[in-house]
Amino acid sequence: MRLLRRRVITCRDAVELITSYLDDGLPARERRSLEHHLSRCEHCAEYLNQMKATIVAVGRVDPDQLSPATRQALMDLYRQTIQSRE
């Protein structure tokens, strides 16, 4: 069986592919090329880790809750709209 040739990718290419890679959006051949590159390039592996950590950090940004006043205002709006529908 003939092995499919891996495309050689550079660091510049690797960086541009990271988000697609994390989304599992790369064709299999491209994914293998990137993984091969990441296993040999500590800088690109660091870049991948930093992007993963960035996503975790962004996810922590906004746990704020709805204030009781906003909740009430929206509830009033809801009741008025329902009444006007009836």
Place this chain on the structure above:
Amino acid sequence: MAGSEDELLVRLRAGDESAFLELVGQHHRQLIRLASAFVTRAETAEDVAQETWLAVVRGIDRFEGRSSLRTWLFQICANRARSISVGERRSVPVEHIEPAVDAEQFSPTGAWTSPPVPWPDAAAHAAADADLVELIRLIIGELPTMQQSVVTMRDLDGLTSAEVCQVLSITEANQRVLLHRGRERIRSAITKTMVRQ
């Protein structure tokens, strides 16, 4: 997931206030944040979110379930915010397709000349520092409109790439480019802060 959404829809259509409150509790802040990517004033973003709820209550019987309820909500909000941003003449610029990482960081052969500065204990540091969270909030607010809306929907609100494409009427490839550039700006800002420390 789909089951609970179906149930919520039935309750909403029956005029169940608690179903409305549930939905508002889950999505109101997210809608304001999405609208904020397009419009300049915080009050306008709140108005857009409120108008989205009005449209939802009025239109719930016509909702055909071709998308998820959440995608429908976000779509109404994004369309409304976009039309207001046109009125405000805050045009949504076509964002340049440039490399996410500055080309000067690479040699002509594509290898790093100025590689990423390692973070102290990257994951733990990024996830635990309150100042860093505040910094990220600011950087997100400064991202170009489309990057901001994609990053917030994907990384804060947990929408899938398919949902984001539907909400913003963009292609999968475009969505990834916007997400990548937005995340890269945030990563780069975090690095600068860590290097200063």
